[in-house]
Amino acid sequence: MSSTYEPVHCDSKECKILPDDQYDGGCVNGGQCGYAVQYDDGRNTTGVYSSDTLTLAPGVVVVRNFRFGCGYNQSKQFDMYDGLLGLGGAPESLAVQTSATYGGAFSYCLPAVSRGTGFLALGAPRSNSTASGGFSFTPMSRIPEVATFYKVTITGISVGGKRLLIPVSAFSGGMIIDSGTTITSLPYTANKALQSAFRAAMASYPLRRDGPLETCYNLTGHSNVVVPRVALTFTGGATIELNVPNGVLVELDGTGPDGSTGVLGSLNQRTFEVLYDAGRGIIGFRSGAC
Template identity: 45%
Template sequence: MAFVSQLLLVLSCIICHVLIAGAASEQSYKILSTSSLKPQAVCSDPKVNPSSSSGTTVPLNHRHGPCSPAPSKKEPAFEELLRRDQLRAGYVQRKFSKNHRGGGLQQSEELKVPTELGSSLDTLEYVITVGVGSPAVQQTMTMDTGSDVSWVHCNSNSTAGSTPFDPAKSSTYSPFLCGAAACTQLGAEANTCSNSECQYMVRYGDGSNTTGTYGSDTLALGSDTVKDFQFGCSRVEEGFGDKTDGLMGLGGDAQSLISQTAAKYGRAFSYCLPPSPGSKGFLTLGAQTGTTGFATTGMLRSEQAPTFYGVLLQGIKVGGEQLSVAPSVFSAGSVMDSGTIITRLPPTAYTALKTAFKDGMKQYPPAPSRSILDTCFDFSGQDNVSIPTVALVFDGGAVVDLDANGIIFGSCLAFTGTDDDESTGIIGNVQQRTLEVLYDVGQSVFGFKPSAC
């Protein structure tokens, strides 16, 4: 009888274990390697799967990682990076507010044209390499979906760019005259006249600024060339500590690369931000062959602030379960931004998210907050950690499952809250990692395709 009792006890424990394991498996988890949270010294082999069969694709890399073609420069400390990110997010959010009469993403009527025409350069993390001029000079430029005016360093005394562009050595360079349409298109606050040539000026939110001649030249993008590409030739600079050669604006206004190449690439582009600084991504310019494999949702635009691309969230899932947050909480809209690091959510949604996420992370000790991130964990001694899945649900039902590296940033949940539920949210670049994010501006559609890099 003792043997039978022991056998029944063992069977009972096995059944109990199976039931517990089964209950746990109903929740969805991802495995995150803690090595991906640390600085990497070696560039890993690319896993790049651009879906477009038309247009052109160029490599995209984290500017501080081992894959970057830019001269090495130490990445800012974690807290400093988040401080700068807060400045960037504040700039973007000040541009927009909820339009209570019509809803959607609109600029507040009370806001005036800002004195800063861009935002902090120090938050821009991803670079591409292009050729400028004839013969082409290789330029490594930061990519920014929140800027329109592109420019390169032309000042030989610059400490920022590694290879200043010399327009005198290009047979195809041409400065714009002061009365040219391209010059007046910059706006009264962004252009002046010097010796009958158009001078541009861009002042960023961190106090840095660039001024020089606005002109055009041939731009080489992979195997493609773009003639008469309009950009600034920076002569006077202040506050630059970056080691890249300039900035490529991918915003929605007339001066951006996307608008300038509309006839060639159909106002469509996509990119994949790599999971870590030690891996590679891509930027593709050109219309997709279709949206097969993409989860799609509508794109919101504002006539008052045409630079930015907006999107409408409807909900969030954690561990496969939809949070009890009404879709109306997200009605102010969100800006999809490659230059903001951390995603900003309405406080109601963020509180629900972090509560559910903490419930799924009870096996890891909590850690102190780090700057704007207040949901952090102690992963000491762990090579791999199990984290609940997080998925964003967009208007129309598109569900975008985030990569593990798109959920955790520096051992913290990579989300924070906005000031209130009326504030515009931001979808930051951490959450976009490994996704091919399609901006079909012509069709006003966003697309998201998983595991592209």
């Protein structure tokens, strides 16, 4: 047991600000603040809202009185993890709890393969630093009723250097950038246009029609695979190419109507440094960062 660990009391202001729709916020175990979280996919966790000293890098990043959920009962999927690090815009996240020091800014890079090395950095790069170069920026927006999400808006998609004919209205719902979601989701019209162009470019390879996704291929016996470059363009002109070197990673699911909110999942964020700067209201992408 950590010498600095303490359960949050159920009468404290920290307990009372927990959202009613996600946390029970009640007293458990003799006055401790209880929590309960239910996710859309059925996963859930319950336990005690707690605080401790969090050390991310000895002598460099030390967060005192960091508040977190100490889970006692998890669904089976959560039993596979030691924990989840919240980086969203809700008060409980690491980004918000350290905002006085880092201005609510952070970035991460997810490696191309699971054995690779990525990183998490708190704070935005200084304007005169080498790390500040190479970013393409787009405005950040929020969903008022769900504080945790960061949202951007796509204005166009290209396949093999050719821009697809997709009405801008299809993207009007914006896209959430979510490192906790694997597969990217697009509105119906955008997804169908991308699916058609991508399949045409991959016509030399057999499509796996028994697969769960719409652009899965059986590449057995193909030593050299040419994957078309897929690029996403965002408001303000920021463009990122989904050019990850370890296989066909452009697997996008489109089930929502036009104008619905999509999701840019972790699969298509790999090797990019994704910078969230809430203070400046922007999100940046830097390719080839890890």
